[in-house]
Amino acid sequence: MVEFSLILIKDDDMGMTITEKILAAHAGLKEVAPGQLVNCKVDIALANDITAPISIKEFRRIGAKKVFDKERVVLVPDHFAPNKDIESATQVKMLRDFSNEQGLTNFWDAGRMGVEHTLLPEQGIVGPGDLVIGADSHTCTYGALGAFASGVGSTDLAAAMITGEAWYRVPETMLFNLKGKLGKWVSGKDVILYIIGKIGVDGALYKAMEYTGDMVPTLSQDDRFTICNMAIEAGAKNGIFLPDDVTKGYVAGRFKREAKYYPSDADAKYCERFDINGGDIELQVAFPHLPSNTRPISKVGDVKVDQVVIGSCTNGRYSDLKVAAEIIKGKKVAKGVRLIVIPATPLIYRQAMKDGLLDIFMESEAVVSTPTCGPCLGGHMGILAEGERALTTTNRNFVGRMGHRKSEVYLAGPAVAAATAIVGKICSPEDVL
Amino acid sequence: MSKKILKGRAHIFGDNIDTDAIIPARYLNTSDPAELAKHVMEDADPDFAKKVVKGDIIVGKKNFGCGSSREHAPVAIRAAGVSCVIAKSYARIFYRNSFNMALPIFESAEAPDRIAAGDEVEVDMDSGVIRNLTKKEQYQAAPIPDFMQKLIEAGGLMESVKRRMGAE
Numbered sequence: 001m002v003e004f005s006l007i008l009i010k011d012d013d014m015g016m017t018i019t020e021k022i023l024a025a026h027a028g029l030k031e032v033a034p035g036q037l038v039n040c041k042v043d044i045a046l047a048n049d050i051t052a053p054i055s056i057k058e059f060r061r062i063g064a065k066k067v068f069d070k071e072r073v074v075l076v077p078d079h080f081a082p083n084k085d086i087e088s089a090t091q092v093k094m095l096r097d098f099s100n101e102q103g104l105t106n107f108w109d110a111g112r113m114g115v116e117h118t119l120l121p122e123q124g125i126v127g128p129g130d131l132v133i134g135a136d137s138h139t140c141t142y143g144a145l146g147a148f149a150s151g152v153g154s155t156d157l158a159a160a161m162i163t164g165e166a167w168y169r170v171p172e173t174m175l176f177n178l179k180g181k182l183g184k185w186v187s188g189k190d191v192i193l194y195i196i197g198k199i200g201v202d203g204a205l206y207k208a209m210e211y212t213g214d215m216v217p218t219l220s221q222d223d224r225f226t227i228c229n230m231a232i233e234a235g236a237k238n239g240i241f242l243p244d245d246v247t248k249g250y251v252a253g254r255f256k257r258e259a260k261y262y263p264s265d266a267d268a269k270y271c272e273r274f275d276i277n278g279g280d281i282e283l284q285v286a287f288p289h290l291p292s293n294t295r296p297i298s299k300v301g302d303v304k305v306d307q308v309v310i311g312s313c314t315n316g317r318y319s320d321l322k323v324a325a326e327i328i329k330g331k332k333v334a335k336g337v338r339l340i341v342i343p344a345t346p347l348i349y350r351q352a353m354k355d356g357l358l359d360i361f362m363e364s365e366a367v368v369s370t371p372t373c374g375p376c377l378g379g380h381m382g383i384l385a386e387g388e389r390a391l392t393t394t395n396r397n398f399v400g401r402m403g404h405r406k407s408e409v410y411l412a413g414p415a416v417a418a419a420t421a422i423v424g425k426i427c428s429p430e431d432v433l
Numbered sequence: 434m435s436k437k438i439l440k441g442r443a444h445i446f447g448d449n450i451d452t453d454a455i456i457p458a459r460y461l462n463t464s465d466p467a468e469l470a471k472h473v474m475e476d477a478d479p480d481f482a483k484k485v486v487k488g489d490i491i492v493g494k495k496n497f498g499c500g501s502s503r504e505h506a507p508v509a510i511r512a513a514g515v516s517c518v519i520a521k522s523y524a525r526i527f528y529r530n531s532f533n534m535a536l537p538i539f540e541s542a543e544a545p546d547r548i549a550a551g552d553e554v555e556v557d558m559d560s561g562v563i564r565n566l567t568k569k570e571q572y573q574a575a576p577i578p579d580f581m582q583k584l585i586e587a588g589g590l591m592e593s594v595k596r597r598m599g600a601e
């Protein structure tokens with residue numbers, strides 16, 4: 001179990017990590033140290049169709065009239081949308097009415113809607129150096145751009161919507177030195193599952209997970225999003241990459257505000273350091289019912305599945321679909337298996353359509369869905385019956401996460417998911433190519 | 434600057450007291466603080482709600498408040514009259530929610546090991562000094578920073594936002 005203390009002695013000229021620098025800058029301070037409580041200006045405040053209704057109720061209860069900035073409050077109805085039933089329609093309507101009343105420019109209704117944590121970076125709403133607060137635990141995804149982003153509850157979000165501010169306790173930072181190269185098919189998903197398998201679901205409780213090392217320049221922006229997305233699965237407050245040329249290339253032409261590229265100082269203080277060798281990371285699979293319950297693909301054994309899902313804020317990006325299509329091309333989904341492919345945003349959907357990826361999936365007899373969180377949280381579009389088993393590219397495999405309490409969820413990257421859909425058993429792409 | 438002293442008898446709990454133990458999910462069909470207070474800590478100590486008197490202090494060990502993000506947990510503790518919680522460490526979302534819901538919480542490595550059930554304990558909110566009046570000992574917790582104290586004095590996050598709105 002992790003312990004932390006509020007009392008820290010700080011040298012005057014001690015360096016700071018990127019997380020500390022972003023918090024200090026947004027608190028109007030020259031420096032901050034782990035344990036310190038700071039009040040920060042937020043760049044973006046985000047909520048979805050599950051969390052925003054409570055925030056809106058709080059907003060109204062205390063008689064607030066206006067959000068702090070109509071361009072910086074972002075509402076994305078992605079969880080149960082397009083509305084799956086009357087209750088979810090009512091919730092989304094609350095968001096729509098509130099957005100109209102407040103004149104929000106960033107209400108992403110059906111047709112423009114994508115899975116929030118894929119949509120916001122793609123649309124250039126969040127960028128390097130930002131401080132992002134989100135009433136959704138996977139808000140930590142944006143750390144991949146060199147931003148500080150962390151999930152909170154609806155009340156925190158309500159306050160941020162009104163004041164444009166939020167309070168934080170400066171976290172200690174764990175440094176992960178990613179070394180060497182990843183093998184064929186091995187992706188960001190395997191890196192983060194491997195790390196969570198090593199440190200456990202509370203291994204980074206309250207802390208920042210910062211990534212460095214000679215592997216980083218070889219990691220695509222998408223891989224970095226996936227790695228930061230699952231920081232919360234290790235209990236972390238945020239995950240973060242130092243922005244580099246890959247980041248700059250990604251935000252060019254998207255991010256409309258001024259990007260701030262913070263480095264970590266050479267003498268910044270880290271509470272723990274880990275060396276991770278790319279060569280040691282096989283394709284990973286997390287067994288039920290914890291993301292830390294990981295095994296390399298060579299030790300998975302004989303696991304038959306009923307459903308495969310490729311999508312979510314973890315792995316529903318274009319590059320994920322591309323890897324899957326490469327493996328699936330010209331083959332059919334195994335008998336008795338449902339393959340559900342969910343491009344995370346309309347832009348990804350259209351690109352996949354133009355490039356023929358959707359054809360490849362439909363030719364294989366997969367289901368291709370409109371963007372939504374859908375089955376990731378057991379919402380809709382692919383719920384499991386009692387006793388069923390799914391392999392999915394999502395991020396959580398808790399009891400009942402994708403449906404019945406007695407169903408099972410296995411987590412993996414897109415390559416394993418695609419191969420598994422073809423064979424009907426959890427397997428490596430090498431087994432089908 | 435306030436000189437606020439919290440004082441009461443200690444109730445001792447162990448490691449990893451989760452939000453289900455603090456307020457079980459079966460009572461979450463209401464958000465009425467008084468209703469929630471009737472069941473506070475029920476799955477950790479079924480008699481707690483009957484024993485607790487105004488001002489009493491909950492002492493936990495490691496990772497207090499782990500589990501779900503339910504804001505009902507600090508609400509229930511506060512509504513039961515508990516003046517503050519002292520623990521070695523807190524789960525992140527409980528920590529946030531406590532300040533937002535105006536429940537003072539203190540972190541101390543030493544105090545939870547020294548304080549025994551029924552000890553009379555006093556906490557100075559400004560300095561973070563914890564005095565065990567029964568044992569005649571003193572421990573140091575991290576003091577609650579000024580703006581967090583203001584949050585608590587205002588009655589929680591939304592109340593402090595409301596005040597600010599009124600002042601503008």
Ligand code: SF4
Pocket residue numbers: 078079115116117136138312313314372373376377394395
């Ligand atoms: S895709 Fe899944 S994890 Fe991501 S925001 Fe939606 S429900 Fe949450």
